[in-house]
Amino acid sequence: MLFSESLKKNRDFQTVYKKGKSNANKYLVMYQLENNIGRNRVGISVSKKVGNSVVRHHLTRLIRESYRLNESRFEKGYDLVIIARADSKKCGFYEIENALLHLGRIHNIIYRKD
Numbered sequence: 001m002l003f004s005e006s007l008k009k010n011r012d013f014q015t016v017y018k019k020g021k022s023n024a025n026k027y028l029v030m031y032q033l034e035n036n037i038g039r040n041r042v043g044i045s046v047s048k049k050v051g052n053s054v055v056r057h058h059l060t061r062l063i064r065e066s067y068r069l070n071e072s073r074f075e076k077g078y079d080l081v082i083i084a085r086a087d088s089k090k091c092g093f094y095e096i097e098n099a100l101l102h103l104g105r106i107h108n109i110i111y112r113k114d
Contacts (some may be wrong), residue, residue, distance in 0.1 A: 003071055007043030007079060016043070016081045023106045027088040027095060028063070030103040031081040039076055042067055046084040059084045059096075066097040073101075075109045 007013060020033035035041060044063050046056040063082055067074075074080075082103075088096065104110030 003076060004040040004042050004067075007041045007081065012041070012079065013043055013045070013081055016079045020079070020081070021107065023103055024085070025099050025102050025106075027085055027091055027099040028103055029083040029085065030100075030107060031083075032107045032109060033079045035077060035079045037077065040071075040074060041079045043079075043081045044084075045081060050084055050086050051089050055089050056084075059088055062091075062093055062096045063100065066093065066100045070097070070101060070104075070110075073111050074104060075111070078109055 007016070016031045016033045020031040022029060022031045024030070042064075044060050046059050048056070050056055050059065063084065067082070082100065088099070091099075101110060
């Protein structure tokens with residue numbers, strides 16, 4: 001990811017969960033918290049309830065790639081935690097990408113494509 005880095009520490013995830021705003025759609029949940037560092041930090045979480053390790057890793061890769069390809073459309077300066085819901089295991093790349101962009105528009109952190 002060119003403009004972003006990963007959220008890795010549990011403490012960082014917990015801060016975003018407690019202080020951030022969340023919105024959801026059928027496939028994903030997104031938490032957003034302003035970080036004032038001029039770049040985004042993205043964390044992805046896929047629970048064991050979604051599926052086995054192969055399914056969870058596949059979803060993680062789909063979400064990360066969807067974000068990477070649309071990274072320039074997101075405003076900078078936010079910590080984002082993206083959580084996959086159980087229904088997302090049936091989705092392909094385009095459904096995940098559309099769900100991610102939908103949540104970005106709901107949070108008003110995505111530039112509209114004109």
